[in-house]
Amino acid sequence: MLELGAGSGPGAPVAAARGSIRDRVESAVREALLTGRFVPGRAVTLRGLASELGVSPMPVREAVRSLSAGHALEVRPNGRIQVPTMTEERLAEILKARLLLEPELAEMAASYPADLDADALAALDDRVDESLIGGDAETYMRYNHAFHFHIYRASRSEVLLPLVENLWLQFAPFMRTVYGRVGTAALDDHHKEAVQAVRDRDAGALRSAVAADIRCGMELLDR
Amino acid sequence: MLELGAGSGPGAPVAAARGSIRDRVESAVREALLTGRFVPGRAVTLRGLASELGVSPMPVREAVRSLSAGHALEVRPNGRIQVPTMTEERLAEILKARLLLEPELAEMAASYPADLDADALAALDDRVDESLIGGDAETYMRYNHAFHFHIYRASRSEVLLPLVENLWLQFAPFMRTVYGRVGTAALDDHHKEAVQAVRDRDAGALRSAVAADIRCGMELLDR
């Protein structure tokens, strides 16, 4: 189920896989969270993860500690570790934070048009649409993440970008359960407008498109 | 220099000290960072911290990993750990993030006036002013942090609050060096307006006061 190394899968890997064992473990768990392979409430055990990944519990301990520091994993009062469960308040706050930070990141990205490849972005959006009609939630989440962070990474941000990464790690597992319940077909993102804004080098339009996209995902949750 | 347990010092401890050894180590380091006892560029070694705190390197490893996940500590390419050095771009981004998040947190806090003790806040501000004229940067930073987070904690936020905590951990060591250079006497905060806003139960005024306070700290850096 989980694997280390260059497990690129069908698309661009969400996180790099080079480096120490701990880094590879952390990348594997991050990708599992971002693609919804870890469901909220799922128990995560050090020895379990370690044997699943074929490593000793030690690097897993540090990777899990690193992720739980950003609330991507939850350490319960008894010490057990699990994928955090979502509450209404927490979700509302995450969306508020996303609306504050991600449009800003998009606008910053527009300052570096060289890093913003509109064609690559459009290609990613095509894959998003494919998986939307295909109904494969995991693939959809992978490419939707890739689409957003292709933009965000262009901002060359060292501070806001990690914050937003943490936010995605927090809500991704929950979104997976939502897609499992209502399906992905009802999703109507604003990616096309974002691509057009990138082509037009229009920072304001890009910011608006990202904000609209987030708001759209928010509406899906009201049902 | 560093100590574990109920090392409350002259004022309110910045972080709780109960729990596992790892938690106590992390709290100790957090407080050291927030009060500027750790200077940017300072090398942090696992065995060094461990012997200084009288524990084995193991809990230190996890605490350091947890802090470096939020960029409160920096893991250099060779694996060595140090307090991050500040760059102009990083500082600008941190201030942008603060201006986006902290006023929001202040406004949210106004929704729970029962948690906002205006008298306690005023008392904290008095201690801030004392240490300002006294010139004790470390004490000033402790009480300034306590002042801000007394407000922010009232928001009962589970998402924005940890993000802001991380931001403070990132810029606090750098601010300490700034205070060492220009002194703390030149600081003119907007705490009085914040206290008044709390007394008036005026969410908008509280948001503005916090925003003004952050902007004021920003101006100090232009010199």
Add this chain to the structure above:
DNA sequence: ACGGCGAAATTGTGATCACATAGCCTGTGC
């Protein structure tokens, strides 16, 4: 006196072990 070279110490990483505690499952008594 200065620069380079090599040995020694330092440091992070990973593995293994020991231990206390919290779950869990089974067996027993009512």
Add this chain to the structure above:
DNA sequence: GCACAGGCTATGTGATCACAATTTCGCCGT
């Protein structure tokens, strides 16, 4: 049939050890 108590297992925590890479310091040669 069901509740409860017992032991057994799983799990996180902390310590210690081994190791490779890197840094540092002292020594030698020029």
